[in-house]
Structures are given as structure tokens and as C-alpha cells.
Amino acid sequence: MASSSSSSRESSRSQVGSGEQQAPVPYRVGPSAYRPPVRCQCNQMAPCWTTSSDENPGRRYYRCRYGLTPGDCGFFRWIDRQATPYERPLLCDLRDAIRQMKREKAEEEQQMQLARRQLSDQMQVIQQLEKDKDELKKKMEQMELKQGKNGWLCLIYVVVVLLGLWFGLVYSAL
Numbered sequence: 001m002a003s004s005s006s007s008s009r010e011s012s013r014s015q016v017g018s019g020e021q022q023a024p025v026p027y028r029v030g031p032s033a034y035r036p037p038v039r040c041q042c043n044q045m046a047p048c049w050t051t052s053s054d055e056n057p058g059r060r061y062y063r064c065r066y067g068l069t070p071g072d073c074g075f076f077r078w079i080d081r082q083a084t085p086y087e088r089p090l091l092c093d094l095r096d097a098i099r100q101m102k103r104e105k106a107e108e109e110q111q112m113q114l115a116r117r118q119l120s121d122q123m124q125v126i127q128q129l130e131k132d133k134d135e136l137k138k139k140m141e142q143m144e145l146k147q148g149k150n151g152w153l154c155l156i157y158v159v160v161v162l163l164g165l166w167f168g169l170v171y172s173a174l
């Protein structure tokens with residue numbers, strides 16, 4: 001299983017620490033969830049990482065937990081064998097397909113969020129318009145009520161004037 005030594009440190013560059021974030025597939029178990037523990041020169045358990053590089057896609061390795069920091073003792077050891085010339089491009093293609101799908105999913109989620117925000121804005125506009133409509137309706141009703149009263153007043157006025165004229169005519173005829 002363990003096929004290499006700390007001489008191939010360069011293969012672990014940029015994978016340590018950020019390995020979990022960059023992994024195309026989430027880790028099934030944590031980097032320290034293996035037994036018995038493999039210890040580095042610091043006498044500490046070396047975490048198990050998985051590289052997704054072009055040279056070694058999906059290949060696991062142990063690395064000093066202080067990798068790429070001033071406390072790094074340089075410990076590195078492969079766990080899995082090297083991929084065959086057939087397996088390597090296949091694993092790289094799968095990795096790239098997963099990354100592409102993740103990118104597309106992230107873009108779609110962004111578009112969904114934008115659409116939700118726009119919908120929410122439009123709903124607010126519709127609510128405001130409905131409020132305005134209700135207020136206008138109330139004002140219209142009040143105006144109609146006033147006009148109705150004025151109509152009755154006009155009619156009474158005309159009747160009074162006509163009665164006055166009629167009395168006037170009757171008295172002048174006497």
C-alpha cells in the first residue's frame with residue numbers, strides 16, 4: 001500500500017489543508033478517521049488527504065498536519081497505488097465533470113436567487129398598487145356620495161323656485 005516516502009513531497013503541494021474544500025467528491029470519512037494512526041516526525045497523527053491533481057486524481061496520502069506552515073516536518077506518504085494509464089484520464093474526466101456540474105448548479109442557484117428577488121420586488125409593487133386602488137375606490141365613493149347630496153339639493157331648489165313662481169303667478173292673477 002504505502003509505496004512512497006517523503007521524497008515525493010512536491011506531489012502534495014496545495015492539497016494539504018484545502019484538500020477537503022477542493023475535493024470534487026466530499027470525504028466519506030474525516031482525515032483523521034483511520035486506525036492505527038500513522039505518525040509523522042512531530043510524533044503526531046498524520047491526516048489522510050486525497051489529491052485531485054492531474055497526475056494522481058483521487059489518490060490518498062498521509063501528510064504532516066502542519067503541512068505548508070513553519071512547523072511542517074515534511075512527512076508525506078502515499079496510501080494508494082498510482083493509477084494506471086487507463087484509470088488516470090478516466091478519473092480526471094470524472095473529476096472535471098463533477099466540477100462542471102457544481103459550477104452549473106452554483107450558476108443556476110444564483111439565477112434562482114435573482115429571480116426570487118425580482119419576484120419579491122414585483123409582489124411589493126403589486127401590493128402597493130392594490131393599496132392605491134383601494135384608496136382611489138374610497139375617494140370615488142366619497143365623491144359619489146357628495147354628488148348625490150348635491151343632486152338632491154338642486155332638485156329641492158328647483159321645486160322651491162317653481163313653487164315660488166307658481167305662487168307669484170297665482171297672487172298676481174288675484
Ligand SMILES: [Zn+2]
Pocket residue numbers: 040041042043044064065066072073074075
Ligand atoms: Zn510532522
